[in-house]
Amino acid sequence: MEMPQPNPDVISRKSGVIARLQQVLPVGAVIHDEAETRAYECDALTAYKCAPMIAVLPSTTQEVSDVLRICHEEGVPVVPRGAGTSLAGGALPTADCVILGVARMNDVLEVDYDNRFIRVQTGRTNLSVTGAVEEEDFFYAPDPSSQLACAIAGNIAMNSGGAHCLKYGVTTNNLMGVTMVMMDGSVVEIGGAHLEAGGLDLLGVICGSEGQLGVVTEATLRILRKPEGARPVLMGFDDNEVAGQCVSDIIKSGILPVAIEFMDRLCIQSCENFAHAGYPDCEALLIVEVEGSEAEIDSQLAKIVEIARRHNPVELRESQSAEESARIWLGRKSAFGAMGQINDYMCLDGTIPVSSLPAVLRRIGELSKEYGLAVGNVFHAGDGNMHPLILFDANKPGDLEKCEAFGAEILKLCVDEGGCLTGEHGVGIEKRDLMSHQYTQQDLEAQMAVKDVFDPKWLLNPAKVFPLDASETRRVTRIAAE
Amino acid sequence: MRPDTEAELAELVAGQNEPVRIVGGGTRGIGGPETAINTTGLSGITLYEPGALTLVAKAGTPVVEIEGALAAEGQQLAFEPMDHRGLLGVTGEPTIGGVVAANISGPRRIQAGACRDFLLGVRYVDGTGQVIKNGGRVMKNVTGYDLVKLMAGSWGTLGVLSEVSLKVLPKPEAMATIAIRVTDAMTAVRALSTALKSPYEVNGAVYDPKAGFAYLRAEGFSDSVAYRVGQLQAELSDVGEVAPVDASDDLWRAFRNVESFQGADGDVWRISVKPGDAPEIAARIEAEKTLFDWGGGLIWVLVPKGTDLRSRLGAFDGHATIVRADDETIERLGRFQPETAGVAALSKGLRQRFDPRGLFNPGLMG
Numbered sequence: 001m002e003m004p005q006p007n008p009d010v011i012s013r014k015s016g017v018i019a020r021l022q023q024v025l026p027v028g029a030v031i032h033d034e035a036e037t038r039a040y041e042c043d044a045l046t047a048y049k050c051a052p053m054i055a056v057l058p059s060t061t062q063e064v065s066d067v068l069r070i071c072h073e074e075g076v077p078v079v080p081r082g083a084g085t086s087l088a089g090g091a092l093p094t095a096d097c098v099i100l101g102v103a104r105m106n107d108v109l110e111v112d113y114d115n116r117f118i119r120v121q122t123g124r125t126n127l128s129v130t131g132a133v134e135e136e137d138f139f140y141a142p143d144p145s146s147q148l149a150c151a152i153a154g155n156i157a158m159n160s161g162g163a164h165c166l167k168y169g170v171t172t173n174n175l176m177g178v179t180m181v182m183m184d185g186s187v188v189e190i191g192g193a194h195l196e197a198g199g200l201d202l203l204g205v206i207c208g209s210e211g212q213l214g215v216v217t218e219a220t221l222r223i224l225r226k227p228e229g230a231r232p233v234l235m236g237f238d239d240n241e242v243a244g245q246c247v248s249d250i251i252k253s254g255i256l257p258v259a260i261e262f263m264d265r266l267c268i269q270s271c272e273n274f275a276h277a278g279y280p281d282c283e284a285l286l287i288v289e290v291e292g293s294e295a296e297i298d299s300q301l302a303k304i305v306e307i308a309r310r311h312n313p314v315e316l317r318e319s320q321s322a323e324e325s326a327r328i329w330l331g332r333k334s335a336f337g338a339m340g341q342i343n344d345y346m347c348l349d350g351t352i353p354v355s356s357l358p359a360v361l362r363r364i365g366e367l368s369k370e371y372g373l374a375v376g377n378v379f380h381a382g383d384g385n386m387h388p389l390i391l392f393d394a395n396k397p398g399d400l401e402k403c404e405a406f407g408a409e410i411l412k413l414c415v416d417e418g419g420c421l422t423g424e425h426g427v428g429i430e431k432r433d434l435m436s437h438q439y440t441q442q443d444l445e446a447q448m449a450v451k452d453v454f455d456p457k458w459l460l461n462p463a464k465v466f467p468l469d470a471s472e473t474r475r476v477t478r479i480a481a482e
Numbered sequence: 483m484r485p486d487t488e489a490e491l492a493e494l495v496a497g498q499n500e501p502v503r504i505v506g507g508g509t510r511g512i513g514g515p516e517t518a519i520n521t522t523g524l525s526g527i528t529l530y531e532p533g534a535l536t537l538v539a540k541a542g543t544p545v546v547e548i549e550g551a552l553a554a555e556g557q558q559l560a561f562e563p564m565d566h567r568g569l570l571g572v573t574g575e576p577t578i579g580g581v582v583a584a585n586i587s588g589p590r591r592i593q594a595g596a597c598r599d600f601l602l603g604v605r606y607v608d609g610t611g612q613v614i615k616n617g618g619r620v621m622k623n624v625t626g627y628d629l630v631k632l633m634a635g636s637w638g639t640l641g642v643l644s645e646v647s648l649k650v651l652p653k654p655e656a657m658a659t660i661a662i663r664v665t666d667a668m669t670a671v672r673a674l675s676t677a678l679k680s681p682y683e684v685n686g687a688v689y690d691p692k693a694g695f696a697y698l699r700a701e702g703f704s705d706s707v708a709y710r711v712g713q714l715q716a717e718l719s720d721v722g723e724v725a726p727v728d729a730s731d732d733l734w735r736a737f738r739n740v741e742s743f744q745g746a747d748g749d750v751w752r753i754s755v756k757p758g759d760a761p762e763i764a765a766r767i768e769a770e771k772t773l774f775d776w777g778g779g780l781i782w783v784l785v786p787k788g789t790d791l792r793s794r795l796g797a798f799d800g801h802a803t804i805v806r807a808d809d810e811t812i813e814r815l816g817r818f819q820p821e822t823a824g825v826a827a828l829s830k831g832l833r834q835r836f837d838p839r840g841l842f843n844p845g846l847m848g
Contacts, residue, residue, distance in 0.1 A: 114675045115758050137681075159624045170622065172631065173599045188824040193756040195591070195779040198801030198819045199847060200640075200829045201598060204631020208624050225681045248533040254556060254652035296706045351620040354534040383621035384534070423622035431625070438625055439615070446614045446836070447627040453831035465626060 001048055001089075001429055004463050004475060006096035010076055014053055017074050017098070021056055024066035029104075031055040040081065040099045044146075045089040045430055047346075047400060052079065052093035059104045061179055061187060061217040068215065069185025071098055077462045078183070080211035082154030083125065085146040087347055088428025090158060090210050094462055100215060102153045108132045109218060117176055117193050119220045122153035126160075129221060138223045141168035144424070145333045156216050159208030161424035163332065166382035167258040167291075168224070170424065172207040177220035180206065180213075183455045192220055205450055210426050211461040213454035227291035230258065232328050233301055235308045236282035236315030240264060240377075243284035244357035246311045247381045250288065251354065255303055260382035261287040261332050264361075267339065267376040267389070274338035275331035278324070280315035286381065287332055335378045336389070343391040345376075346403050350414030351423035354384045363413055364388055371406040373399075385423035386414070412437050427465045436467050444470050486523040488605065488613060488644040494519065495642065496611025501844045504638030506542055506577030510584050511570040512637060512817075513809060514843050521579050524644055527551055529619065536602065536619050537650050541579025541643040548578055552650055560651040561597045562588030562734075568744045570806055579643040585635030588738035589699070592678065592776045593685035594651070598634035603647035606633060608640070609837030619647045632832070638843045640836040654701035658711045659686070659730040661695040663722040667761035670696040671778040673721045675757060678777045680717060682710035688737045689774035697727065699734060743771055743784050749807040751791050753781040755800035767794045790815055818847055 021030045031037055032054045041049040058064045071078050077097040084091055093099055105121035113136050120129055126147040129140040143162035144150055161170040177191030191197035206213055237243040247260055263271065263285045272279040279285055290300040301318055308316055319325040339345050352360050361377065368375045379386040388410055392403035411421045411431065415438045421431045435444060444466055451458065458474050485491040503514035506521050522542040529538040532555040539548055545563065552558050563586040565576060587596040603617030616629035633640060664670040670689035677684045677698045686699030700710045715724045727733060743750055748770055755763050757778035764772050764781055771784035785791055788811050792802055801819035804812055821829060829848060
C-alpha cells in the first residue's frame with residue numbers, strides 16, 4: 001500500500017509543534033516519545049503500520065479547536081482517531097502527522113427522553129450510548145459488531161451500520177446534529193434536537209466523510225424505545241443459493257425483520273466453536289430476528305417459518321429463551337474474532353443487490369479455488385452487505401499480496417453486479433485505489449470538491465478515500481504552498 | 483428547454499450562459515428566472531426489484547407512475563411525500579426529481595425517515611455540464627462521500643438531477659388511528675410524546691388545534707396494529723377521551739397535504755423545532771392557523787400576508803421556511819432561515835464548486 005512521502009519540513013519542526021501543542025493542552029495530553037506514539041501506529045487493519053509524529057488527547061471542543069488551529073498554521077497533517085477499530089485503515093497515521101484522539105471526550109451532555117435524543121461527546125463508545133439510556137428502556141440503534149469498543153466519532157466518520165440496520169438504518173439515519181471543529185479551528189453547529197437541519201444537508205455529507213472534513217466533537221443522536229421483545233430464528237440450508245432465495249422471499253412477503261444474517265459453513269463452524277450457540281451443521285445458516293410483543297413475534301415468526309419451509313431447510317429453530325438468543329447473537333457478532341483465532345484473514349465489506357447473492361457467492365467460490373485461499377462468508381443478507389473473510393498466512397511471503405489481489409477481484413465483482421466497494425467499513429486506505437473502479441474521475445472530482453470547501457489545505461486524514469493519483473494535484477499544491 | 487436524455491441535458495447546461503430555473507412538474511412553487519430547464523422529458527422507471535426493495539427512475543418520472551408501479555407489488559414510498567398542489571393552488575404533475583430535490587416527506591417521517599433517508603443514489607448534471615453519479619442502488623453504501631444526501635434538499639442549486647434510486651418498503655397490511663381530545667398544545671404534544679416514547683411504533687403523530695384532537699397512527703399486520711392501538715388507548719386514557727377514528731386514509735392524506743390551510747388567504751410557513759418546544763414557539767407567533775406534525779417537530783403556520791414570522795419567533799433552536807408567499811415577501815425575508823456565518827460559508831462554497839457559474843436557481847438558498 002503506497003502512502004505519500006512524509007514532508008521533511010514538517011518533521012524538522014517537530015519540537016516547535018510539540019511546544020505549541022503543550023501550551024494549549026494539559027500535561028500528559030501531548031504524546032511524542034517514540035515508544036509511546038507507537039501505540040497509535042495502526043488501527044484494526046494491522047497489516048499497515050506507521051507511527052505518527054505526535055499524538056494528542058484533547059478533552060474539550062476548545063482544546064480540539066486549539067490543536068487544529070495550530071496544526072493549520074504549522075501545515076501539519078492531522079489524522080483524527082476514535083477508538084482505532086477501523087478495518088479499512090481509516091486512522092492509519094503518516095510519519096509527519098498529529099494523531100488527534102477523542103478517547104478522553106466521552107461525557108454524556110444531555111439526555112432527553114421526551115424529545116428522544118441524547119447528546120454526547122464523540123469519544124464515547126457506541127455501546128455506552130445505549131448504556132446511558134437503558135434504564136428508561138431506550139437504545140441507540142446502529143450496532144456495529146465492534147460496538148463494545150468503537151467510538152461514536154468513528155461511527156460518524158464511517159457512517160457505520162450493523163446487524164440491525166435493516167430496520168433502523170445506519171448512523172446517518174440516526175444522527176441529528178453535530179458540533180464540528182474545522183481544520184482552521186473554527187467551530188460549527190449543524191442540526192440539533194429538531195428533526196431536520198435547514199439549508200443544504202451538510203450533516204448528510206459530513207457523516208461518512210472519514211474524518212476528512214472536520215473533527216466532530218459532540219453529536220446529537222436519535223434514541224429509540226426498546227421493543228417489547230425480540231426473538232431470532234435459526235434456519236439451516238444445504239445450499240447457499242437456496243438460503244439467498246429464502247432471504248429474497250422473506251423481504252418480498254411484506255415482513256420486515258429487524259435483521260437477516262447469513263453465515264456459510266466455515267463461519268458457522270468457527271463461530272460455533274467460539275460461542276456454543278447451537279448452530280446447525282450445514283452449508284448456510286440464516287439468523288432472522290423479529291421484534292414486538294410475544295404475540296406479534298409469534299405471528300411474524302410463523303409467517304417467516306412458513307416461507308422457510310418452502311425451501312426445505314435442514315434446520316428450523318426458534319430461540320426458546322433470552323439466554324439462547326444472546327448466545328445466537330454472540331456467535332454472529334464474534335464472527336471476526338472467531339475466525340481470527342483460526343487464521344489470519346482479510347475482511348471485505350462490499351454490498352450487492354440482494355438478487356445477485358447466489359451469483360456472487362458462486363463466483364467467490366470459484367475465485368477461492370483459483371487463488372488457493374479459503375473464504376468464509378458472513379454478512380447482512382437483508383441489505384446485501386457481504387463480509388467475505390479471506391484466510392491467508394501473514395508469515396508466508398507473498399500470501400498477503402495474493403489475498404489483496406483476490407479481495408480486489410471480489411470488490412470489483414460487487415461493483416459490476418450493481419453494488420459498491422464498501423457497505424459500512426469505509427474506504428480508508430484499503431479500498432482507496434479501487435475507487436476508480438466504481439467512480440469516474442469526474443465523480444471523484446465532485447467528491448473532492450467538497451473537501452476543497454471544508455479543508456482547503458487538504459490536511460485532514462491525508463491519503464485516505466481517494467486514489468493517490470486522483471488527489472495528487474491537491475496534495476502537492478498544499479505542500480508547495482508552505 | 484426540455485431535454486429528452488441525460489446527454490442532451492448535459493449539453494444544454496454546458497452551453498447555458500444565463501441563470502435558469504430547474505423545473506420538474508412545477509408544483510413546489512419555487513419561482514426563479516424566466517428561463518427554465520424542464521426535466522419531464524427524462525421520464526420512466528429504469529429498474530424495479532421488489533425483492534431487493536429498490537426502484538430506480540429518471541428524475542422527471544411522475545410520482546403517480548412510481549406509486550402505481552409500487553402499489554402493483556404491494557409496496558410504497560414509505561416517506562409519504564406531500565403533494566403541494568392544493569396548498570399552493572397550482573396544477574402540474576409532481577415528479578420524483580422534485581420530491582428528491584426538495585426532500586419532501588410526510589407524517590411517517592417521524593418513524594420511517596425522510597426522503598433523504600430512502601435515497602440510495604443519484605445521477606445529476608453539475609453546473610459545468612458534467613454528468614456525476616453518487617451512491618448506487620444498494621441499501622448500504624459508504625463508498626466515498628455521500629453526495630446523495632447533499633443533493634436531497636438542495637432544491638436544484640447544486641445540479642440538475644437526471645436519475646434517482648430509492649429504497650422502497652412493503653405497504654403495511656393494516657392501519658389504525660386514534661384521536662385524543664385535548665384542549666391545548668402543551669397537553670397535545672405531551673400526549674404525542676408519550677406515544678412516540680412507547681414501544682408501539684407510532685408512525686403518525688399530529689395535533690390539529692382547530693379540531694381539538696391529537697391523532698396517532700399505527701401500521702403493520704392487522705393483529706399487531708389492533709394490539710398496539712389498544713395499548714396506546716390504555717396508556718393515554720388519563721390525558722383525555724380517546725377513541726378510534728374511521729376513514730384514516732383520507733385523514734392522513736389531509737394532514738400530509740395540509741388540506742386545512744387550502745383556500746385560506748395568507749402566507750404558509752413550516753417551522754422545524756424540538757418537539758417539546760413546539761407549544762411555546764407556536765404561542766409566540768399568534769398564527770391564524772397551525773397544524774402540528776411529527777409529534778410537534780414540524781409546525782405548519784398560516785399568517786397574514788407579508789408577516790415577518792422570523793422576527794415574531796426571535797431566537798430559537800430550529801428553522802422557519804416559507805412555503806407560500808408572494809414574491810415580494812420571499813425577496814424581503816428569504817425563503818430559508820438565514821444560516822450562521824460558518825455554515826453559510828460552507829454552503830456558499832459548495833454552491834460555487836458545484837455550480838461555478840451560478841446558473842441553477844440562483845438566490846433560492848442564499
